[in-house]
Amino acid sequence: MKNYVVIGGSSGIGESIVSLLEKTDAKIFATYNTHPKSNTNQTTYHHLDVADSDFDLSNLPDEIHGLVYCPGTINLKPFKRFKDEDFIEDYKIQVLGAIRIIRLLLPKFISTHPASIVLFSTVAVQQGFTFHSQVASSKGAIEGLTRALSAEFAPKIRVNAIAPSLTNTNLVGRILNTPEKIEIQGSRNPMKRVGKPDDIAEAAVYLLSDKSSWVTGQILHIDGGYSTIKG
Numbered sequence: 001m002k003n004y005v006v007i008g009g010s011s012g013i014g015e016s017i018v019s020l021l022e023k024t025d026a027k028i029f030a031t032y033n034t035h036p037k038s039n040t041n042q043t044t045y046h047h048l049d050v051a052d053s054d055f056d057l058s059n060l061p062d063e064i065h066g067l068v069y070c071p072g073t074i075n076l077k078p079f080k081r082f083k084d085e086d087f088i089e090d091y092k093i094q095v096l097g098a099i100r101i102i103r104l105l106l107p108k109f110i111s112t113h114p115a116s117i118v119l120f121s122t123v124a125v126q127q128g129f130t131f132h133s134q135v136a137s138s139k140g141a142i143e144g145l146t147r148a149l150s151a152e153f154a155p156k157i158r159v160n161a162i163a164p165s166l167t168n169t170n171l172v173g174r175i176l177n178t179p180e181k182i183e184i185q186g187s188r189n190p191m192k193r194v195g196k197p198d199d200i201a202e203a204a205v206y207l208l209s210d211k212s213s214w215v216t217g218q219i220l221h222i223d224g225g226y227s228t229i230k231g
Contacts, residue, residue, distance in 0.1 A: 003028075009068075010027055031048035069117075090135070126163070166189075
């Protein structure tokens with residue numbers, strides 16, 4: 001049985017990842033911040049604020065086979081309205097939180113061969129979108145971190161990131177809070193729909209699994225073709 005850690009596993013894409021992992025022979029250790037969940041036979045939930053400076057991971061087993069870091073923010077507004085503190089707080093959640101979790105779990109990964117780390121970027125890193133300066137900055141750092149750690153940790157630990165386009169989760173509630181908005185946003189995608197959490201979760205579970213044993217250092221664009229297909 002494999003042990004997986006899903007940071008931010010109680011809602012959105014993280015919740016879908018946990019649900020898919022529960023269909024495998026795995027033990028899942030998931031965290032929540034604002035969306036509490038009850039434990040199941042396979043999944044144990046613990047509260048964790050990734051912006052906090054004090055992490056308690058004493059409940060985890062000695063060997064971890066995979067980590068998915070899901071916490072994120074989407075704060076869209078003109079660049080001139082952002083303050084320094086906005087970028088710093090976003091970086092703490094999106095990047096520094098991932099760095100600290102990986103650092104703390106590294107001894108548990110090293111004892112496991114092989115292991116896999118899955119991080120999250122966004123299509124906005126490679127495509128220039130208005131009002132996306134904050135999220136593109138922090139997720140750009142995630143892409144750099146993914147490539148650097150994949151080189152440093154190979155061959156024992158694989159590190160990859162997924163870069164979705166617009167996906168229907170709580171994070172984008174204001175953008176997709178009516179059927180009309182969902183239809184409009186979906187029409188802009190080559191596949192003529194917005195993403196679903198399961199679309200992204202399936203890719204994450206693949207990257208955790210042995211089926212992706214020769215995949216590392218990659219930014220996997222699960223975006224309905226948005227980043228490459230021009231209509």
